[in-house]
Amino acid sequence: MIIENELTFSHINNHETIASWSIKIVISLSTLILIGFIIEYHRLDISLYAINNSIEDFRVAITYERIFFVLAEIIICAVHPMPRAFPGHSNTLSVDTSSDDSTITSHPLSYASVDVALGLPMFLRLYLVWRFIMFHSHLFRDTSSRSVGYLNRVSIDYFFLIKTYLEQWPIVCLTVFCIIVFLVGSWSLRACSYSSTNEHLTMQNTMWLFVITFTTVGYGDFTPSTYCGRTIAAMIALVGVLSTALLISVLAQKLVMNRWEKYVNNFVLNVELSKERKLHAANVIKYAFKVWGMKKRNIPKSSIRYFQAQRRLFQSIHSLHQVKQQQGQLVDNCVDQIDLIAAQRHTGTQTCEITEELKMMKLNMLRMERKLVTINVNINNAINNMQETLNTLLN
Structure with missing residues (x-):
């Protein structure tokens, strides 16, 4: 498509050439093949959905939402520059080439x-x-990853993979x-922007226009000359704002110290605060x-x-209190969510162990109680036997 339009741009008055017409034929044929692949893809997707959900008739899985998305995808892939009449050789192309530049009229804003x-x-x-x-x-x-996702009610789809890749390789993904946005936006601005001589802007100028629009600077040396170009410039500005927000979030995430770096930093600060505390206490x-x-x-x-x-005594006392407060804040900042989870897990383990020990102690106490009862019975029997023996001897 880009090659076909560039061939047309290079021709006088953007007339269609045989080469561009042939490329349009190829684009139309590839578009038909692509639409066939898309229809086959959605047919297989519906069949797999019916199998996974134990649906006998696949037509039950065809919802209005699915029909809407399929039609939208087909329409998106079907739009392409279609070939028109076969371009013939014309002898009138050079009639107006020698006219003065003053007769050239610029394209209106609505031209496209x-x-x-x-x-x-x-x-x-x-x-x-x-x-x-x-x-x-x-x-x-991976079957195991998808199984874990289904068990946790997490769908492994486009948005999940975007979040995953942004989490793993944020700089590469943003770059x-x-x-891609830079190349596509620059060429789109070239296709929709014209100079005073009704020629398309050069790629270098549209790249510069993209940069000043993407960064929302806007020096004004180049501006879109049609509504099409203005629409693309507005979209580029919105994407630039969103990309800047993503870049700031990635940089903020990269500048945050990890757990071990935070521990080392807090240890060094704690040592310095301990020295200051001893100094103020001595003062x-x-x-x-x-x-x-x-x-x-x-x-x-x-x-x-x-x-x-x-x-100086009061200043030393005040400084000593400040150092104590800083040490307390340092301890609070050192404890993060991972430490709390680890402490909770350790506490839960200790609670289970103590519960088991209490159960064992209870069983041992019951055994001891039974033994004591048995011993008491034996002692009472022995006392009774001794009394009977003494009574027999006395008699």
């Missing part, structure tokens, strides 16, 4: 070439690349996405003895030396 209007929607077919990536992903092809003792010595020497409280010692 038919081939460009039908060719730009073909970029929507890039979603097929993501479908190809999904079907070749190990998460999608690839920005490069408290030092200036307290100094104030006490001044009182013993009967130095008047209105003297400058007494005021200085007392002020």
Whole structure:
């Protein structure tokens, strides 16, 4: 599609050539083949859905939502620049080539070439690349991963894979996405923007226009000349804002220290705070003895030396309290969600062990109680036998 439009752009007054007409024939044939593959794909998808859900008649699985998505996909893939009349050799092409530049009138804002209007929607077919990536992903092809997902009510689909790849390779994903948007947006601006001589802007100028629009700077040296170009520029600006937000979130995630780095940092800060705490504690003792010595020497409280010692004593006490608060905050910041989960798990394990020990102790106590009862019975029997024996002897 891009080659066909570039051939048309290079021709005088954007007239269609035999080469561009032949490329349109190829595009139309490939579009028919693609639509056939899409229909076959959805047929197999419905059949697999019916098998997985034990549905005998596959027509039960055909819902209005599925019909809507299938028709939308077919329409998206069906839009393409179609070949029109076979271009013939014309002798009138060079009639107006020698006219003055003053007779050239710029295109109106509503102008849009038919081939460009039908060719730009073909970029929507890039979603097929993501479908190809999904079907070749190990998460999608691995039976165990999908089983775990179904058990946890997590569907391994497009959005799940996007989140997974952004979590694993955020910089690579953003870089690839920005490069694709940059190339597609630059060429789209070239196809819809014209200079004062009704020629398409060069690729270098549209790249610069894309950059200043994507970054929302907008110097104004190049502007879209048609509604089509303005629409594309607005879409580029929105994508630029979203990409900037994603970039900031990725950078913030990369700059956050992990668990072990946080532990090392907190350990170093704790050592420094411990040194400061000892220093301020020593100053408290030092200036307290100094104030006490001044009182013993009967130095008047209105003297400058007494005021200085007392002020330094209060400053040391205040600094000591601040260091203690910082140490407490450091301990609180060191404890994260993983530590809480580990502590909860350890506490649960200890609780189970203590419960088992209490059960064993209860059983042992019951056994001891039974033995004590048996011993008591034996002692009573022995006492009774002894009394009977003594009575017999006395008699």
